Amino acid sequence: MAFDGLFIHSLINNIKHTLIGSRLSKIYQPFDQDLILTFRKNRKNLQVLISVNAQYPRFYITEQTIVNPDKAPTFVMVLRKYLEGSVLQDIQQVGVDRIVNFYFSNRNELGDQIQLVLSIELMGRHSNVILYDKKSNRIIDLLKRINPEENRVRLLLPKAKYELPPLIPGINGFKITKDEFKSMTRTTTVQSFVQKVSGLDRDDRNELTGYLEDDFSYTSFKTFISQFDKKGAFILKSSDNKRKIFPYLPYHLDLTKESVKSDLNQALDEFYLYQSNRDWVKQRSSQVERVIKNEQKKLTKKITKLQTQLDLAENSEGYRIRGEILNANLKQVHSGMTKISLPNYYENNRPIEIKLDAALSPVRNAQKYFTRYKKLRNSIKHVKEQVKISRQTLEYFDSVQTAINNADPQDVDQIIDELTAQGYIKRQQKQKKVKKITEHNLNRFRLSSGKTVFVGKNNYQNDWLTFKKANKHDIWFHVKNMPGSHVILQDNQPSDRDIAETAEIAAYYSKAKDSAHVQVDYVEDKRVKKPNGAKPGFVIYTGQNSIEVTPKKDNIQHKKL
Template sequence: MAFDGLFIHSLLNSVKPKIINGRLSKIYQPFEQDLVLTFRKERKNIQLLLSANAQYPRFYITNQTIANPDKAPTFVMVLRKYLEGSVLKEIEQLGVDRIVNFNFSNRNELGDQVQLVLSLELMGRHSNVILYDQKSGHIIDLLKRINPDENRVRLLLPKAKYELPPLISGINGFEVTEKEFKEKAIHSDPVDFAGQISGLDRDDRQELIGYLEDDFSYSSFKTFMGQFNKKGAFILKTPKNKRKIFPYLPYHLNLTKESADPDINHALAEFYEYQSNQDWVRQKSAQIERLIKNEYKKLTKKIIKLKKQLEQAENSEGYRIQGEILNANLSHVKPGMTEVSLPNYYDNNRPLKIKLDVTLSPARNAQKYFTKYKKLRDSIKHVKKQISIAQDNLDYFDSVQTAIDNAEPQDIDQITEELMNQGYLKKPQKPKRKKKITEKNLNKFRISSGKTVLVGKNNLQNDWLTLKKANKNDIWFHVKNIPGSHVILQSSEATDEDILETAEIAAYFSKAKNSAHVQVDYVQDKRVKKPNGAKPGFVIYTGQNSIAVTPEKTRVLSKRIN
């Protein structure tokens, strides 16, 4: 289901008790459309994510570690000026619409008490976060400033009077009395009645219609609405395996239950974790992915061109033959001839046509063919080397793309640093202080035997994990001939089950994560070496064993411990 008005009503039942009367201690904007507000309450820090993302606008309390940018955007600076240190007095939903107002109490520069409203409008591409003064009703600032030419309905700029967006009129189902229900029901059927209720998306409306078709009564209607006053949630799947989240368990939709959670906020945070991670990674890695795409295109074209050159060089024997035959028959070549047909003693004396340069003597024409032959033969070694270098670079960018695909937002900075060190991106004039790689940066897993498995998320982490962190007797894993993470099983001895579970983790954190029967090599870490001058993440190894596995997301991620 979508983040509709009734879902927001349910979510607030979980969120309100946790943050109301909390003091707002930190505000930052990790990504273009996302804000994180940190509240201090009962000696605990609670992070509230507000997102005006056009595809999935949302809010919920999150435990995700989201990096704070070095430079705060203008809107965040305004929020810090007006809201930092204020107390959240109330959270109000506007009826059952997709507008949530966070009411703060604070003191201005003169020490006077002021009431400020941070309004979150969850309306698809029109989603926004707006700070305004409750008393005057004037906008102080907003996340998305809208040019008047783009929105003629209301003015969305600082100092303008705050006005509500156009709202669809309808009935608030929580306020309908039995008398009102009966009056409406007389003149409508279940479909018409459900269409008059506000705050329902298509799935909720279909489920309500199902309830009313089973029993078109006030009791049935109240039973349906009562489900939105609970605090739990259910994750369900469509026949096409699309995941949906509901604050109740629907019976009239073609959905299969995947899981249940007593806390709707917790369920929602987990539901969006993967999608939001992907979105944040995409935003942070946009420059890198453009670079990879361009380099990949250039290298692919270069390899095709070099392979054509190699093919021509390896098939250059014909030039030598033409030179020899011409040399053996110089007397048959007359001045002014553009070509000559001579018997080819390499092919049963069949006629061979040889093109000639009229400006050169017969002997010089023959020498020209020998020179061309020698040049092509001499180029084979060089062209092969160039193909190998280009292919290595292609594999390198493949490994960087795989790291991005498996990355979390905070990992992109290290990937950027790696590309700067390799000369693919310009270094800033004021370089940031390098953050040392530690075990905290890695993905960490605990397999069934209790042993720990460490996984690098990018090439810099892979090198650090394999060459510095790992004990030489630990077991090193990597997918065979495919870009992927370096994986260390922290043990010198491993059972078949240990190897199988660790290999599945290695396969999942590779380019082959969605494939079946992925071949994974494993060997003691002391047998893994890095050649001099090799790119980050590239190693060689000997004496390995191999195992075929099929990585399964749920099974792999259930072992994660950080």
């Protein structure tokens, strides 16, 4: 289900008492459409994530580690000016609509008490975060400033009067009385009544319809509505494996139960973890992906051109043959000729047509063919080396793209630093210093046997894991002949099951993660070497064994620490 009005009602009930009375200590905007508000209460920090992402606008308390950007946008500076140090007095939903108001109390520069409202409107592409003064009802600032030409319904600019967006009137299921229900349903159908109930998305609407078709009564209706006052959460999957989260267990929808959580907010944080990470990585790595795409395009063209040149060089015998035939028939060649047909004694004297330069003598024409032949033959070694280097560089960028696909937001800075060091990204004068790699940067897994597996998420981490972190007798894993993470199993006598489980992890953190049959090499870490001058992440190894596995996301995520 989506973040509809009834879901928001459940979430507010879940987090309200945790947040009310806390002091807002920090505000930052890690990405264009996301805000982090850090509240302090009972000597603990509580991070509230607010996202106005058009596909899944949302808010909840998060435990994710999100990097604070160096430079704060204008809206964040305004929020810090007015809200930092303020006390959260209340959290209220507007009816059962997708609008949530955070009420703050603070003091202005003169020391006077002021009441401020941070309004979160979770309405698809129209989602916004608006700060306004409760007394004057004037907007102080907002995350998305909208020109009057783009929205003529209401003015969304600083100093304008705050007005609610147009709301569709409907039935508030939490407030309707038994008499009102009877009056409304006396002459109407189940479908017509359900359409009038506010705060429902399609899934909730279908579920409520199922309840009322079984028993079109006030008791049945309140049974459905009362489920949104509970604290738990249910994660379910549709027939096409799409995951959905509900504050209740639906019985009338074609869904399969995946898991049950006792806390709705924690379930939300876990539910959106993967998708939000992908979005944040995509935003932060946009520059890197442009560089990768451009370099891959240039390298592909270069390899095609070099391959054509190599094919020409390897098939250059024709130039030598033409030179020899000309030398053997110099008396038949006259100055001013542009071509001549002579018997080819390499092919039973069949005629061969030879082009000539009219400005050159017969001998010079023959020498020209020999020179061309020698030049092409001498170029073969150089061109092959260039093809090899170009293909290795193309594989390197493939590995960087794979690293981005597996990265967390905080890993992108290391990838940018790597490409900067390689000269593919221009170094900034005030470039942020990348933190030293530690064990905490890596992905960590616990196998069924209890043994630990470490996974590098980019080329810098791969090198550090393989050559600094790993013991020489640990077992090193890597997908065969394909970009992927370096994976270390901390054990020198692994069982067959340990090897299979670790190989599955290595396959998942590679370009072949969606393949059914993936070959994974494994060998003692001491057999892995890095050639002099090799790019980050590139290694060679000998004496390896191989195993074929099929990576399954659920198996792997279950082992992640």
